[in-house]
Amino acid sequence: MVEKYDPQMKSYQLPTWLDELKQKLNHMDDAEVVELRMGTHASVHLLYIKTLIDHERLNEAIIQPLHRCAGNSLSSCITNAKVSEVTSIEEAQQKIMQGFILLNDSVNDQWLGVQLETTLGRAVESSQTETVIYGAKDSFSEQIDKNITMLRRRLPITTLKSESFTVGSLSKTKVVLLYIDGLTNPKFISYARKKIESVNFDQFLDSSQLAAFMEDHHHTVFPQFLQTDRPDACAYALGEGKLTLLVSNSPFALLAPITFFHLFQSPEDYFLRWTVASFLRLIRYGSFIVSLALIPFYVALTTFHYQMVPLPILFVLLESRSKLPFTPFVEGLSMIVTLEIIKEASLRMPTKTSQTLGVIGGIVIGQAAVEAGFASKILIVLMGISAIAFFLVPNYQMTKSMVLMQVSLLILASFLGLPGIVIGLIGILAHLHGLTSLGQPYFAPVAPFYGKEWIDLFIRGPLIWMRTRPDYLKPLRKWRQEMKK
Amino acid sequence: MVPYKHYSLLAIACLMWMAGCSSPYVENNMIEEIAPVVFWSVDKGTEGKFKISTLVPPLIQEKKRLLTKEVDLLKQGGKEFNLIYNRELKQGQLRMVLINEELAKKGDIEKLVNTILVDPDISMRVYLLIVRGNFDEYINNQLTKQENQDYFLYRMLKHYEDHNQGEMSIVNIHQFMKKLYSPLEDPILPVFQSDKNNFNYVGTAFFRKDKEVMFIQNVEDEIFQLLGNDHFLKVLAIPKLSVSLGRVRSDVRMKLSRDYSSLSLHVGLNGRIEEYQGEKEIQSEEQLQHVIQEIEGYLEEQTSDLLKRMQRLKVDPLEVGTHSLKPFSKEITEKQWLKYWGNMKINVDYDIKIQPLNNVERLM
Numbered sequence: 001m002v003e004k005y006d007p008q009m010k011s012y013q014l015p016t017w018l019d020e021l022k023q024k025l026n027h028m029d030d031a032e033v034v035e036l037r038m039g040t041h042a043s044v045h046l047l048y049i050k051t052l053i054d055h056e057r058l059n060e061a062i063i064q065p066l067h068r069c070a071g072n073s074l075s076s077c078i079t080n081a082k083v084s085e086v087t088s089i090e091e092a093q094q095k096i097m098q099g100f101i102l103l104n105d106s107v108n109d110q111w112l113g114v115q116l117e118t119t120l121g122r123a124v125e126s127s128q129t130e131t132v133i134y135g136a137k138d139s140f141s142e143q144i145d146k147n148i149t150m151l152r153r154r155l156p157i158t159t160l161k162s163e164s165f166t167v168g169s170l171s172k173t174k175v176v177l178l179y180i181d182g183l184t185n186p187k188f189i190s191y192a193r194k195k196i197e198s199v200n201f202d203q204f205l206d207s208s209q210l211a212a213f214m215e216d217h218h219h220t221v222f223p224q225f226l227q228t229d230r231p232d233a234c235a236y237a238l239g240e241g242k243l244t245l246l247v248s249n250s251p252f253a254l255l256a257p258i259t260f261f262h263l264f265q266s267p268e269d270y271f272l273r274w275t276v277a278s279f280l281r282l283i284r285y286g287s288f289i290v291s292l293a294l295i296p297f298y299v300a301l302t303t304f305h306y307q308m309v310p311l312p313i314l315f316v317l318l319e320s321r322s323k324l325p326f327t328p329f330v331e332g333l334s335m336i337v338t339l340e341i342i343k344e345a346s347l348r349m350p351t352k353t354s355q356t357l358g359v360i361g362g363i364v365i366g367q368a369a370v371e372a373g374f375a376s377k378i379l380i381v382l383m384g385i386s387a388i389a390f391f392l393v394p395n396y397q398m399t400k401s402m403v404l405m406q407v408s409l410l411i412l413a414s415f416l417g418l419p420g421i422v423i424g425l426i427g428i429l430a431h432l433h434g435l436t437s438l439g440q441p442y443f444a445p446v447a448p449f450y451g452k453e454w455i456d457l458f459i460r461g462p463l464i465w466m467r468t469r470p471d472y473l474k475p476l477r478k479w480r481q482e483m484k485k
Numbered sequence: 486m487v488p489y490k491h492y493s494l495l496a497i498a499c500l501m502w503m504a505g506c507s508s509p510y511v512e513n514n515m516i517e518e519i520a521p522v523v524f525w526s527v528d529k530g531t532e533g534k535f536k537i538s539t540l541v542p543p544l545i546q547e548k549k550r551l552l553t554k555e556v557d558l559l560k561q562g563g564k565e566f567n568l569i570y571n572r573e574l575k576q577g578q579l580r581m582v583l584i585n586e587e588l589a590k591k592g593d594i595e596k597l598v599n600t601i602l603v604d605p606d607i608s609m610r611v612y613l614l615i616v617r618g619n620f621d622e623y624i625n626n627q628l629t630k631q632e633n634q635d636y637f638l639y640r641m642l643k644h645y646e647d648h649n650q651g652e653m654s655i656v657n658i659h660q661f662m663k664k665l666y667s668p669l670e671d672p673i674l675p676v677f678q679s680d681k682n683n684f685n686y687v688g689t690a691f692f693r694k695d696k697e698v699m700f701i702q703n704v705e706d707e708i709f710q711l712l713g714n715d716h717f718l719k720v721l722a723i724p725k726l727s728v729s730l731g732r733v734r735s736d737v738r739m740k741l742s743r744d745y746s747s748l749s750l751h752v753g754l755n756g757r758i759e760e761y762q763g764e765k766e767i768q769s770e771e772q773l774q775h776v777i778q779e780i781e782g783y784l785e786e787q788t789s790d791l792l793k794r795m796q797r798l799k800v801d802p803l804e805v806g807t808h809s810l811k812p813f814s815k816e817i818t819e820k821q822w823l824k825y826w827g828n829m830k831i832n833v834d835y836d837i838k839i840q841p842l843n844n845v846e847r848l849m
Contacts, residue, residue, distance in 0.1 A: 301516075302515070302516040303513070303514065303515055303516070304511050304512065304513070304514050305514070306514050306516050306519065306521055306575065306577055306578065307521075307577030307578060307606060307608070309578075311523070311578065311580070311636060311639065314516075314521065314578065315633075315636070317516055318516060318517070318521075318542075321516050321517040322517045324517065327515065328515070328516070415511075416511060417511050419511075
């Protein structure tokens, strides 16, 4: 017969708990149960996972104080660590797996948990995915508490609220929802809460997995949460009225609600002169169009619309294409796939190997492909321009999605020519128009139209003119400036 | 029921459909399988037929040859070229149509030009040229001497069209047809002289309807450039007065009398003396004024002669007739205008402002 905790009797049935926990920790080499004998206490059982705890702190915070302990309760003896009472066997299991030390207070007939998890992790490093010349260099790491510290240092206000959730039946991943109380629209907060609580999956190894469960549209190629490892970008977003989600063991925070245009914004935009930043932003949008449509445009022109090619280029094209065995579509598609293979391979390889790969790839898709008669000279030039244009879009997830859009446009161009490309682009626009991020329109401030917000859309206007927070985020406090007393 | 958020897509799709962009049939123009020709040369054939020629392969470094066919219809020629050449000849990059002068003088080039104009594949910026002599002979002779002769010919026309330098009257098919169908304007075309070794610009042909009735060259052509075409000449050489004016810009003002009995033509010219080989000392202001008066007198005389010829042949390439148009009044008919134009008294007045390129002693 299993004896259970009786709230009225406040009896933990020590032998039963201990046995049950021991049973749960069976076949775990790193699980330890230690019995300490000391002072007034007959004996204390310590249960912990030795790979999860900080051994130095175990000695400092528990073993030494307990030896010196003359009080009536264990909690009064342990002064330099956070002690909490454990009230159920399930909680005991959970805490022990989170790096707590469980100890039983036989005098007071209670179980206590002391948090002594090891601080295993890397130091604060600079961002590898969103590098900037100016601006802060620190970036998030896998330790969620450190990440919250970075944000709290940037926003030292009591209205920056953080709510914790646990997701994943196996991974028990901690998710922290951050927002500025009294600024962020409460509808977003409750919507996000509801979404997180509805998540039901076993493992979450990265924040992108959580985003996949929280997204409004699962089948689109457009990310509806902005992933960033830059605390300054998160702080700026929080200040605008967005939410931030931090996920333990993931250095990438999730920002929402976002719009399509956020994917083209870099944190550095706000550190540069507004004219320079605006120019760079326009180039990014231009690059987006170029990277999507340049190769399909080449295929459309060489398959259907030779009339549109300027004569001097037509001269080179005719010369070059007359020796090729493939149609422009096959030529374009094979070059796109080859480029993706090289890009993927160089990403997954160690740095030195990837450099070699890059050189070999460059030669293969460049000179060798032309000389072997697999691709035309013009296409190689266009591929180069298109490939570089891809990298101008700051969001990596978006860059990956763009290849799919490029291939779709290529297929349409090969069947319908330029009208095919136009139909494809209209399709993309219509699709963007129908998307939402955390329930908010994804194509704002273009559709729905918020004219005032265009100052920070295709251009980045002067900061002194950006006096209000974006309307489409429906912030509770509209003005960025404080009223002077 | 279409969801509201897809209305914009529906609207754009409808617009595309209406604009004719949604044809389900796209023409296969695989670039390596076609030969986009750059020019068509049309000459008078035997038994009332056309003789059309083109160069293949266009713009590609293979051995070239001139294809020639005698046909009844222009499009028939295009089709028959395909049967004798391995690539399909396409007209989508047609940039020049050269019409033999004999054909132009005979008239009836309207249908020919119309055929090209209404072809949706052919751009409206096709240059029209009148060729005096045998163009086929010239091209055949140049095949081995100069690569891409057709392309460089096109570049020459494009250069003079873009910069309005006044050297040539460059006309595209759209401009020609616009003037052809306008009751108060007459079309013009550039004339090129062609023989075995040369192909050079010689002047401008004036058309009455679609028939060439007048040809001007040298000083007359230069005056025409100033009065009605580019209003600019890089160099206006007047050998008779031993003077060359440079960077000449004109400001032409025409005033018709109420009863269309007279035309007052005032031409303001601005330029500089770039060369003078005459006897006078143009460093002296008095003598310079004398030279200017001589130039004015010479240009007035030449212009009057040119206009008289135009009146005699009842052609109006200077679009004088358009000055009869007034708001809220009925437009005069072409017949009426030609009657007035033929009998009109014309007063020509030149006012030349010259910047000498040397020091001039001023009169006190």
